[in-house]
Amino acid sequence: MTVLRPTELAEDLGGELLRWLVGQRFFRTKGHTATAARTLRSSVLVDGDPALVHAMVSVDGGAPYQLLFGVRDHVPDALAHAVIGELDGRAVYDAPQDHELMGILLDRLLAQGTIEGLRFDADASVAPGARPRPVGVEQSNTSLIYGSAILKLYRQPEPGTNRDVDLHRALAGSPHIAAPLGVLTDTRPREPVVLGFMQRFLPDAVEGWATATASVRDLLAEGDLHADEVGGDFAGEAGRLGTAVAEVHKALAEATGVRMVTEADLAEEVAAMHARLDVVLSEVPALAPEEAVLRSAFDAVLDLTTPVPIHQIHGDLHLGQVLRTTTGWILIDFEGEPGATPEQRAVPRSPLRDVAGMLRSFDYAAFHLLPGNEDPQDDRQRLTRATEWSDRNRAAFCAGYAEVGENPQDHAVLLRALELDKAVYEVRYEHHNRPDWAAIPLAAIQRRS
Numbered sequence: 503m504t505v506l507r508p509t510e511l512a513e514d515l516g517g518e519l520l521r522w523l524v525g526q527r528f529f530r531t532k533g534h535t536a537t538a539a540r541t542l543r544s545s546v547l548v549d550g551d552p553a554l555v556h557a558m559v560s561v562d563g564g565a566p567y568q569l570l571f572g573v574r575d576h577v578p579d580a581l582a583h584a585v586i587g588e589l590d591g592r593a594v595y596d597a598p599q600d601h602e603l604m605g606i607l608l609d610r611l612l613a614q615g616t617i618e619g620l621r622f623d624a625d626a627s628v629a630p631g632a633r634p635r636p637v638g639v640e641q642s643n644t645s646l647i648y649g650s651a652i653l654k655l656y657r658q659p660e661p662g663t664n665r666d667v668d669l670h671r672a673l674a675g676s677p678h679i680a681a682p683l684g685v686l687t688d689t690r691p692r693e694p695v696v697l698g699f700m701q702r703f704l705p706d707a708v709e710g711w712a713t714a715t716a717s718v719r720d721l722l723a724e725g726d727l728h729a730d731e732v733g734g735d736f737a738g739e740a741g742r743l744g745t746a747v748a749e750v751h752k753a754l755a756e757a758t759g760v761r762m763v764t765e766a767d768l769a770e771e772v773a774a775m776h777a778r779l780d781v782v783l784s785e786v787p788a789l790a791p792e793e794a795v796l797r798s799a800f801d802a803v804l805d806l807t808t809p810v811p812i813h814q815i816h817g818d819l820h821l822g823q824v825l826r827t828t829t830g831w832i833l834i835d836f837e838g839e840p841g842a843t844p845e846q847r848a849v850p851r852s853p854l855r856d857v858a859g860m861l862r863s864f865d866y867a868a869f870h871l872l873p874g875n876e877d878p879q880d881d882r883q884r885l886t887r888a889t890e891w892s893d894r895n896r897a898a899f900c901a902g903y904a905e906v907g908e909n910p911q912d913h914a915v916l917l918r919a920l921e922l923d924k925a926v927y928e929v930r931y932e933h934h935n936r937p938d939w940a941a942i943p944l945a946a947i948q949r950r951s
């Protein structure tokens with residue numbers, strides 16, 4: 503049985519596909535109307551009922567998205583929510599949600615190596631026959647768990663080398679990463695595109711955000727106790743996390759090279775901070791009162807005289823990018839700064855940028871339960887406790903980091919500028935994605951500026 507017209511599946515689905523796409527978390531151009539989808543490349547990976555079509559689809563001429571379409575005569579109830587549209591009486595749906603098709607896909611790739619231009623290079627330990635399940639957490643790409651392995655399908659993969667894969671390989675052997683197991687590549691374009699990355703799945707892993715926010719909830723529930731008195735105190739974990747991040751930085755510096763920052767690097771960094779602020783100010787007027795203080799915090803970096811090393815870093819570090827396992831902290835997702843071009847992501851940066859990202863995350867964890875509280879008395883008490891939690895864990899993280907690397911607090915001017923720059927980024931992110939949370943980074947800027 504052949505599948506509809508795979509080379510024009512996106513065009514044939516038309517408005518139905520665009521409506522579905524704009525509602526997906528991986529759709530990057532939020533706030534814009536999508537008007538036309540074009541199939542750049544497609545392959546039929548499974549033919550029959552169900553069928554599986556892999557397609558690279560560009561929306562309004564932008565960088566293509568990796569889409570996997572399932573096609574069935576009758577969609578079972580369990581997949582009804584994944585349906586995108588209907589063509590010639592057959593339902594077309596988001597195939598990563600179909601464990602039957604995703605299981606067949608892995609088996610085919612493992613058996614043949616390359617199928618319709620898609621090549622899977624996998625470690626011998628990846629066994630066929632596993633049926634996947636979804637990760638079940640919010641994410642920017644789409645990951646599937648196949649027994650002891652997890653496969654991340656990049657939804658908007660870039661041509662050329664893939665930073666996530668490269669840095670995991672550079673860190674091979676580190677106890678703070680999940681071991682790389684395989685790479686799925688689209689070999690058809692002149693410059694191959696990494697479509698997927700398989701890693702060891704850590705079944706005992708809990709996201710840092712979940713463990714940190716559980717601790718905050720404990721504290722806020724016990725209004726009369728201090729952060730160091732409640733059972734769920736997080737400071738020990740924050741310290742160990744700081745040490746793990748410093749160890750990853752040390753390994754990255756050794757594996758990818760390190761040099762001292764120059765005046766030109768600093769000037770470029772500061773110019774980028776101002777440019778980001780310009781954009782956010784034009785979109786979020788509530789930030790305007792903080793403009794002068796922010797700009798002077800950024801400019802202070804130009805006068806730095808203490809030497810600062812720069813090298814490849816994680817680039818997007820926050821509590822959602824670290825997993826606590828029974829053997830310690832693991833860092834995941836080395837794709838780098840969100841929204842940046844591959845060239846910008848490849849630029850060596852100060853490891854303090856990652857530290858700043860994590861400090862911002864402690865602040866988020868501490869304050870995310872506060873907005874919307876209507877009792878002003880209660881508000882003051884909870885605000886005090888949240889501030890205490892944030893200060894305690896930020897300090898513990900830096901102390902843990904200083905056991906291996908330089909003490910981040912010895913670089914107060916740069917750290918402050920990087921943290922404020924991250925908060926400015928977050929104001930925009932929240933404004934577009936979670937307006938109820940925009941108050942969290944805004945309040946942080948007001949407190950720290």
Ligand SMILES: Nc1ncnc2c1ncn2[C@@H]1O[C@H](COP(=O)(O)OP(=O)(O)O)[C@@H](O)[C@H]1O
Nearest residue numbers: 637639641642643644680702703704707834835
């Ligand atoms: N090796 C792993 N073991 C266990 N869970 C993992 C692993 N890698 C990722 N996860 C889970 O999948 C989620 C998404 O992974 P991530 O690489 O951050 O994807 P994305 O780039 O789509 O955000 C993580 O937050 C975590 O819950």
Ligand SMILES: O=P(O)(O)O[C@H]1O[C@H](CO)[C@@H](O[C@H]2O[C@H](CO)[C@@H](O)[C@H](O)[C@H]2O)[C@H](O)[C@H]1O
Nearest residue numbers: 642711818820821822840859862863866928931
């Ligand atoms: O999912 P990504 O890694 O691409 O990151 C984006 O989404 C994050 C939210 O999931 C967002 O992070 C912000 O909120 C977190 C709490 O949900 C907090 O821990 C982070 O510190 C804060 O920056 C991130 O900014 C955005 O790029």
